[in-house]
Amino acid sequence: MDNIRTAIVRVARRVRTLEQLKQRQSRRTDVGTVGGGTPTVPKSRNQMAGLKVTNELLTQAKPFLQDFEKAKFKEFLAPLEMSGLKLLGDKRPFDARKAVNMWQLKRSTSNLVMHQKFTDSQALLEQTLGLLKRLTPPQVLGPKTDAATLQILEEYEREISKFKFEVPRYFFGEVPKVDASMSSDQFEQYIYFLTHSQVLYRGSSKLNGVVNDILLYTHKLDNHEFKSKRSVTTYNHMIKWYGYNKNQSLFARSLLVAMEKDGIEPDIHTINNLLKMVRVTGRIRSVSEPLKLVNKYLRLCGHYKLQANLVTWTRVYQVLTNVYLKEMFLNRVSMEQVPIPREMVYSVMDDYMVGCSGVTELVQFVERELRMPEQVWQEDSKIFNKVNYMAAKCATSAGEIASGAAGRCHDSHTNEHVIRGLRQNQNLSEPDKINAILWVYKGDSPAVIRYVVDSLSRIEFDIDGMHKATNKLVYDFQQLSSYEKTGDVISSMKSHISSFDAVMAKLQYFKRRIEPKDWEIPVQLDGTNTFVVPEKYLRRRHMGVIKAINRSKLVAATSLGERLREREVVARQPRA
Numbered sequence: 001m002d003n004i005r006t007a008i009v010r011v012a013r014r015v016r017t018l019e020q021l022k023q024r025q026s027r028r029t030d031v032g033t034v035g036g037g038t039p040t041v042p043k044s045r046n047q048m049a050g051l052k053v054t055n056e057l058l059t060q061a062k063p064f065l066q067d068f069e070k071a072k073f074k075e076f077l078a079p080l081e082m083s084g085l086k087l088l089g090d091k092r093p094f095d096a097r098k099a100v101n102m103w104q105l106k107r108s109t110s111n112l113v114m115h116q117k118f119t120d121s122q123a124l125l126e127q128t129l130g131l132l133k134r135l136t137p138p139q140v141l142g143p144k145t146d147a148a149t150l151q152i153l154e155e156y157e158r159e160i161s162k163f164k165f166e167v168p169r170y171f172f173g174e175v176p177k178v179d180a181s182m183s184s185d186q187f188e189q190y191i192y193f194l195t196h197s198q199v200l201y202r203g204s205s206k207l208n209g210v211v212n213d214i215l216l217y218t219h220k221l222d223n224h225e226f227k228s229k230r231s232v233t234t235y236n237h238m239i240k241w242y243g244y245n246k247n248q249s250l251f252a253r254s255l256l257v258a259m260e261k262d263g264i265e266p267d268i269h270t271i272n273n274l275l276k277m278v279r280v281t282g283r284i285r286s287v288s289e290p291l292k293l294v295n296k297y298l299r300l301c302g303h304y305k306l307q308a309n310l311v312t313w314t315r316v317y318q319v320l321t322n323v324y325l326k327e328m329f330l331n332r333v334s335m336e337q338v339p340i341p342r343e344m345v346y347s348v349m350d351d352y353m354v355g356c357s358g359v360t361e362l363v364q365f366v367e368r369e370l371r372m373p374e375q376v377w378q379e380d381s382k383i384f385n386k387v388n389y390m391a392a393k394c395a396t397s398a399g400e401i402a403s404g405a406a407g408r409c410h411d412s413h414t415n416e417h418v419i420r421g422l423r424q425n426q427n428l429s430e431p432d433k434i435n436a437i438l439w440v441y442k443g444d445s446p447a448v449i450r451y452v453v454d455s456l457s458r459i460e461f462d463i464d465g466m467h468k469a470t471n472k473l474v475y476d477f478q479q480l481s482s483y484e485k486t487g488d489v490i491s492s493m494k495s496h497i498s499s500f501d502a503v504m505a506k507l508q509y510f511k512r513r514i515e516p517k518d519w520e521i522p523v524q525l526d527g528t529n530t531f532v533v534p535e536k537y538l539r540r541r542h543m544g545v546i547k548a549i550n551r552s553k554l555v556a557a558t559s560l561g562e563r564l565r566e567r568e569v570v571a572r573q574p575r576a
Contacts, residue, residue: 070087077254102286140152188229194237232265290321342382430455
């Protein structure tokens with residue numbers, strides 16, 4: 001681990017010119033008007049209420065459903081008339097035992113197993129590095145001035161920014177309609193939106209959703225209506241969506257053949273998307289060696305006479321999972337003096353964070369080794385979010401998160417980084433984690449709502465047990481006359497009530513700040529000073545947390561505490 005960290009530090013010292021780069025100016029696109037009109041937000045409804053699928057019904061339906069998506073892909077690839085494609089052939093047997101063994105070797109943290117894996121893969125990585133060196137332009141390799149390095153990095157930033165548009169991460173409306181009258185640029189932006197935004201309406205972004213149908217329809221070879229609008233960029237977005245997001249590597253590779261059949265030559269971004277796909281397949285149970293696939297795709301660069309760029313070097317580094325292989329790769333990067341782009345810096349930071357002791361050490365690494373002052377790295381959302389993650393992971397109190405770097409919401413990904421750090425936090429209790437996330441964030445991130453509801457649902461049985469304990473406590477207090485026998489129990493009971501009241505108060509504050517008006521659940525006060533949730537709102541929103549509170553009758557905890565405090569006063573009075 002010390003060797004890899006030394007290599008990381010050595011590479012990081014060469015990234016001093018990155019803070020001079022200007023922030024990328026991404027082109028904006030009005031997603032709501034691409035399809036000709038503003039989509040309407042649908043009303044929530046549960047169409048599957050009361051439907052129960054038994055294991056017997058699932059077993060009967062499985063043969064008809066398991067190849068449904070494969071049939072769609074076969075229909076799309078039918079115009080190719082290539083029976084040799086794996087996807088068009090019969091289903092081949094899968095060596096599950098070999099896949100599990102390879103996965104265990106990848107996941108092992110034993111130094112002996114990791115060194116053995118390095119020995120077995122060292123020759124493959126040498127081939128990979130040799131291919132990268134031959135495919136990289138000469139002006140990128142070797143010694144160069146700081147000005148030349150900065151110019152290469154600026155060209156890299158401009159190149160990748162040409163294919164990026166600003167789209168929402170979550171889209172809650174219907175998918176905008178596709179129109180054949182779109183221009184080529186509008187069609188490219190439309191495909192980018194479909195493949196880079198998550199459309200939540202009726203699961204549109206799922207593999208069996210409408211996004212998949214639109215992509216297959218517009219890029220089918222016998223669809224001449226959109227032939228003039230299809231380009232290498234739209235195909236690249238599809239390869240990324242199917243291969244990286246949906247883990248459909250066979251179909252993503254088949255799209256490369258469809259491109260050529262459509263008269264479109266792949267570019268280096270096509271190869272980089274295929275390498276990005278290997279990053280996913282290399283971390284699951286598979287029987288293929290990731291570096292062999294990497295070498296296969298790099299040879300395609302030579303076949304199409306393409307030159308590797310800085311993204312290609314970054315993609316290869318991201319495929320590696322063995323610490324010794326990463327050290328070998330970083331040493332070669334230093335020796336060849338390859339400029340380090342921002343995306344590789346992010347990956348290097350991830351590796352450094354594995355053995356990092358806390359957020360202070362990580363900030364020192366960023367500011368001293370990467371030469372990025374605080375005002376610089378806080379403007380980079382990805383570095384800022386990584387610091388947020390480490391702060392949440394190592395925090396010992398909710399106040400540290402609220403007062404530290406994680407207390408500032410930078411973008412839509414910040415909430416998820418902090419939640420991921422809280423899940424791995426071993427210092428905070430579950431109520432403290434809930435309090436931290438409720439007090440810190442004021443946004444409307446679905447990740448925050450999901451985390452709070454899931455956390456409260458997990459402590460449902462604790463809530464129910466506390467209710468039973470309080471009822472038993474009242475009964476015992478009526479039977480016993482000595483306050484000393486029940487004083488400790490009453491003190492513990494009051495601390496539980498106080499803790500619960502704090503959580504409920506923060507939850508109500510959180511709900512008022514982020515939820516739509518139709519989500520607001522009014523709480524009424526009946527004649528016995530008991531908080532009651534109206535039944536009609538329980539029917540409208542079947543939220544697990546509300547049902548848990550209603551079942552355990554903890555809505556009456558406040559009035560119960562008042563009665564116990566009154567009994568406590570009576571017990572303290574001397575007997576006549």
